[in-house]
Amino acid sequence: MEKKDFTSGIVLLLTGAAFFAGSLFLPWKDTGYDWFGAPGLVPAILAVLLALCGLRLIIRSRKERDFYVRLAAGAPCFCAEEDEEEQTAGEKGRPAWMDREGPRAMIAAGLCCAYVLLLGRVPYMAATAAFITAFILLFRGAGVLKSICIGGAASVSVWFVFYKIFAVFLP
Amino acid sequence: MSISVLFSEFMALMNPTSIFNAFWATGFGIIVGMLPGLTATMGVALLTGLTFRFMPEQAMVVLISTYVGSIYGGSRSAILLNIPGTPANAATCLDGNPLARKGEAGYAIGLATTASGIGTFFGLICLAIFSPLLGKIALKFGSWEFFVLSIFGIVICGNLTAPKDPLKGWIAGIAGLLLSQVGQDPIQALPRFTFGELQLMGGLSLIPVLVGAYGVGEIIEVMQRPRDYTVRTKVKQVIPPLRDLFRYWKTILRSGVIGVLVGAIPGVGEDTSSWISYDTAKRFSDHPEEFGKGSHEGLIAAETANNACIGGAIIPVLTLAVPGSAPAAVLLAAMWLHGIRPGPLLPIEQPFFIGTVTAIFLLSTIAMVVLGLSLVRPLVRVLQVPRMILMPIVFTLCCVGSFAVNGRLFDVYLMFLFGILGYFMRRNDFPAAPMVLGFILGPMADDNFRRAMIITGGDISPFFTRPISIILWLLTLAVVLGRSTLFRKLLRSLKKR
Numbered sequence: 001m002e003k004k005d006f007t008s009g010i011v012l013l014l015t016g017a018a019f020f021a022g023s024l025f026l027p028w029k030d031t032g033y034d035w036f037g038a039p040g041l042v043p044a045i046l047a048v049l050l051a052l053c054g055l056r057l058i059i060r061s062r063k064e065r066d067f068y069v070r071l072a073a074g075a076p077c078f079c080a081e082e083d084e085e086e087q088t089a090g091e092k093g094r095p096a097w098m099d100r101e102g103p104r105a106m107i108a109a110g111l112c113c114a115y116v117l118l119l120g121r122v123p124y125m126a127a128t129a130a131f132i133t134a135f136i137l138l139f140r141g142a143g144v145l146k147s148i149c150i151g152g153a154a155s156v157s158v159w160f161v162f163y164k165i166f167a168v169f170l171p
Numbered sequence: 172m173s174i175s176v177l178f179s180e181f182m183a184l185m186n187p188t189s190i191f192n193a194f195w196a197t198g199f200g201i202i203v204g205m206l207p208g209l210t211a212t213m214g215v216a217l218l219t220g221l222t223f224r225f226m227p228e229q230a231m232v233v234l235i236s237t238y239v240g241s242i243y244g245g246s247r248s249a250i251l252l253n254i255p256g257t258p259a260n261a262a263t264c265l266d267g268n269p270l271a272r273k274g275e276a277g278y279a280i281g282l283a284t285t286a287s288g289i290g291t292f293f294g295l296i297c298l299a300i301f302s303p304l305l306g307k308i309a310l311k312f313g314s315w316e317f318f319v320l321s322i323f324g325i326v327i328c329g330n331l332t333a334p335k336d337p338l339k340g341w342i343a344g345i346a347g348l349l350l351s352q353v354g355q356d357p358i359q360a361l362p363r364f365t366f367g368e369l370q371l372m373g374g375l376s377l378i379p380v381l382v383g384a385y386g387v388g389e390i391i392e393v394m395q396r397p398r399d400y401t402v403r404t405k406v407k408q409v410i411p412p413l414r415d416l417f418r419y420w421k422t423i424l425r426s427g428v429i430g431v432l433v434g435a436i437p438g439v440g441e442d443t444s445s446w447i448s449y450d451t452a453k454r455f456s457d458h459p460e461e462f463g464k465g466s467h468e469g470l471i472a473a474e475t476a477n478n479a480c481i482g483g484a485i486i487p488v489l490t491l492a493v494p495g496s497a498p499a500a501v502l503l504a505a506m507w508l509h510g511i512r513p514g515p516l517l518p519i520e521q522p523f524f525i526g527t528v529t530a531i532f533l534l535s536t537i538a539m540v541v542l543g544l545s546l547v548r549p550l551v552r553v554l555q556v557p558r559m560i561l562m563p564i565v566f567t568l569c570c571v572g573s574f575a576v577n578g579r580l581f582d583v584y585l586m587f588l589f590g591i592l593g594y595f596m597r598r599n600d601f602p603a604a605p606m607v608l609g610f611i612l613g614p615m616a617d618d619n620f621r622r623a624m625i626i627t628g629g630d631i632s633p634f635f636t637r638p639i640s641i642i643l644w645l646l647t648l649a650v651v652l653g654r655s656t657l658f659r660k661l662l663r664s665l666k667k668r
Contacts, residue, residue: 004599012342019349022364031359036624039356039363042617046349053342060338071335098397105395109591112387112566116587119570120580132563139394141559154564158571167224168575171583 002061002068009057016051020044098140111135119171128155177299180523180530189232189534196233197538198546200240202553205248205256207393209565211241211441212497212607213386219505220378220572227509228527234505235528236535238498239291242441242477243539246283248554250276259441259480262449262473269465277547282412282467283474284543286423288536289416290475293427294434294482295532298489301435302525305490309515312491314623315633319643321348321612321619324437324493325605326647330654331439332602337654339601347609348616350375357618358625370581377504379573379586380610384603385497386569387590390562392597415467422452422468423475430476434483437608440496441477441484448476482532489513489525493612497604500611508576 026040035041060067097103115131122130133151136142142150162168184190196218203214214237222230245256250267263283270279312320325348329340353364354374365371416423426448433444452472453462462469484495485502492514494500506513517524573586593603627633634640652658 008599008601012346015346019352019364026363027361031361033625034629036629037358037621039359039361041624042620043349043352043363046345046352050342050345050349053338053345056338057342101395101397104397105391105594108391108394108562109594111563112390112590113587115566116570116583119574119583128567131567135563136559139559141557150560154567158564158567162221162571162575166221168221168571169578170571171574171580 002065005057005061009054009059009061012054012057013051014054016047016049016054019047020051023047104139107138108135111138124170125155125159128158176523176526177529177533180526181533184232184527184530184534188229192229192232193236193531193534193538194542196236197240197535198542200237200242201244201247201539201542201546201550203237204241204244204260205246205550205554206561207248207252207254207256209241209389210257210385210497211238211245211259212381212501213389213569214238214241215498215501215505216378216381216385217568217572219501219508220382220575221568222505223508223575227511230505230509231528232531232534234502235531236538238481238502239478239532239535239539240542241498242481243284243287243291243474243543246287246474247280247550250279250283251551251554257441259445259477260473261442262445262477263470265449265463266466266469266473269463270467270470273465275465278412279470280547281544282415282470284540285412285416286471286474287478287543288540289423290427290430290478291481291532291536291539293423293475294431294479294485295529295536296482297427297431297479298482298485298532299525299529302486302489303518305486306515306518306525309490312515312639313637314619314626315637316639316643317619318616318623319634319640319647320437320491320493321616323643323647324612325609326650327436328439328608329602329605330650331436331443332604333600336600339599340605343596343601343603344605344609347606347611348613349609350380350606351610351613352617357614358621370579374614375585375610376573376577376582377610378501378576379582380589381501381504381607382569382573383586383589384593384596384607387566387587388593388597388603390566390569391590391594393558394562412467415471419468419471422455422472425451425455426472426475427479430479431483431486433476434480434495434499435486437487437493437495437612440498440604441480444480444483445473445477448472485528485532489517489528490515492615494608497607500607503611 023040023044026038028035028038028040031038111131111134115127118127118131129151131151132154133147136147136150137144141147159170163170199218200211200214203209204211215234218233218237222233225233241257242259245260246263246267248254248256249260249263250271253264253268255261255264267279267283270276325344326341329344330337333340351374353371355362355372362372429448429451430444433439433447434441449469449472452468453459456462456466456468458466458468480496484499487493487495488499488503492503494503503513511524512520569586570583573582574580576582596603596606623633624631635644
């Protein structure tokens with residue numbers, strides 16, 4: 001946690017500095033009001049506050065180890081009982097990467113990113129069906145045929161319900 | 172608000188369209204709430220985009236029903252899986268799941284349903300009584316008070332949503348305030364942080380930000396867990412537990428009051444209310460040793476408070492345009508989208524709107540109790556759908572919801588970027604609620620601060636001398652100093668002397 005806080009602190013410090021610099025470039029004179037009416041005033045104050053909070057995180061992560069010891073002590077945990085056989089039900093033939101959080105998150109995020117980029121470039125129903133099918137297949141949710149059927153049915157349903165019934169524009 | 176107004180508004184809602192919308196939206200909310208990883212905020216945010224073309228009243232029926240349904244729905248997975256469907260149902264796990272393990276799953280669901288129904292009803296009564304009263308006080312608010320109120324909201328929300336490390340809550344709040352500054356400034360319409368990008372001129376849209384931070388972040392987090400959940404408890408029949416309701420009437424009343432009060436605090440929300448209510452019920456109980464082992468009283472306390480909180484959270488939305496919880500923040504945004512302007516002038520501009528909202532609450536409470544007690548087995552079956560089938564479908568809905576409001580792909584990209592940001596915030600223990608609250612309160616804080624400064628010619632003293640401002644500053648100071656270790660050490664040393 002100390003390391004995470006240190007990294008977060010640096011990111012916040014840099015973000016605050018960037019916003020502060022950005023607000024200084026906004027017009028402070030000739031706005032019709034004095035400096036207190038300038039559009040960069042509030043962002044500048046907030047940027048300084050954010051940078052200070054980032055600095056506090058950095059200092060805490062380096063100097064106050066006892067804080068993290070206290071933080072780690074006793075947090076309520078709500079989790080289903082460990083029962084590997086039952087809990088992995090549906091994820092057949094799991095490869096090694098499926099048991100690690102990092103690759104799972106990256107694949108999920110990557111698939112979502114690919115879908116977002118496909119929207120507007122490929123017809124909506126085709127993009128949606130391909131995304132859902134790929135997602136189910138990669139995470140071993142079902143076999144090839146079942147995944148294609150679910151993907152196709154879901155994309156048609158979304159199109160029908162939202163475009164035809166709700167009259168919502170689709171990407 | 173008189174009973175006759177509430178009755179006439181309720182009768183006006185008694186048409187097939189409203190009833191149909193209330194029932195399907197409540198059902199949708201229950202499903203969203205009971206699926207671990209999907210929250211009430213996400214459900215309401217999704218439907219905000221999707222109901223964009225509805226008439227304002229019908230959109231409110233859908234959104235409020237989803238809100239009520241999802242806060243209740245989370246109790247299902249809490250009882251059956253020991254995983255809270257939404258953060259609001261975390262306290263429900265403590266006694267709900269032990270009851271299910273004892274073979275009393277049906278009884279626990281019945282208890283949670285009736286307690287939630289009573290909680291929502293209590294909340295709507297408070298909404299009807301206190302909204303007009305708070306509205307009168309809100310009319311006395313000037314730019315100074317609105318600015319201090321937004322600071323107070325961020326500080327208290329950050330404090331309560333990150334109780335172990337409030338600094339991170341405050342950071343999230345400040346980040347939200349800062350992000351809301353992107354776009355044209357509200358006084359001179361000068362572009363800020365837009366980098367010449369036309370799409371950023373109007374600022375970052377609220378719905379993509381919300382859907383991203385809550386929805387996409389949750390999807391990635393749900394998918395990264397190597398293990399899935401399974402329902403192993405069988406539910407035979409749901410019994411409405413009237414005996415317990417009479418026996419624990421004091422707990423119900425106390426939890427209702429706690430729920431409404433916590434709900435009215437800006438940005439805090441249902442999860443905090445259910446924990447406070449659970450803890451208070453344990454302290455006042457004749458059998459505190461039963462808590463955590465399947466106590467009926469504990470379950471009632473948690474479920475009554477989180478649903479009563481909904482009514483409480485709507486009170487500041489309608490009177491001050493300040494959301495009491497994260498889903499209420501989305502509701503506020505939805506009202507703006509539909510041309511309704513919540514705030515001190517609402518009772519003057521739309522005198523019957525508070526009555527309409529209260530009547531919608533009543534309708535959705537009825538729908539929640541009816542669906543909760545009748546559709547037990549089909550709802551359990553929803554919990555058995557594997558997440559790798561459910562999550563991509565939810566993501567496609569997130570995209571549709573974000574796109575629908577402005578009809579531009581830029582919002583879909585924005586949603587995805589905020590989803591990644593939301594995911595990293597979770598991984599680093601930064602709560603999303605203060606960021607969302609900050610994002611909503613940002614324009615109000617900026618506009619009112621600068622307006623107040625222009626009025627007084629740069630004099631900041633009215634921020635600290637006006638009566639309501641003084642009260643709000645004192646409360647803010649108490650919250651900050653209360654969490655400061657330096658201040659606590661100082662107090663301790665003073666006591667020793």
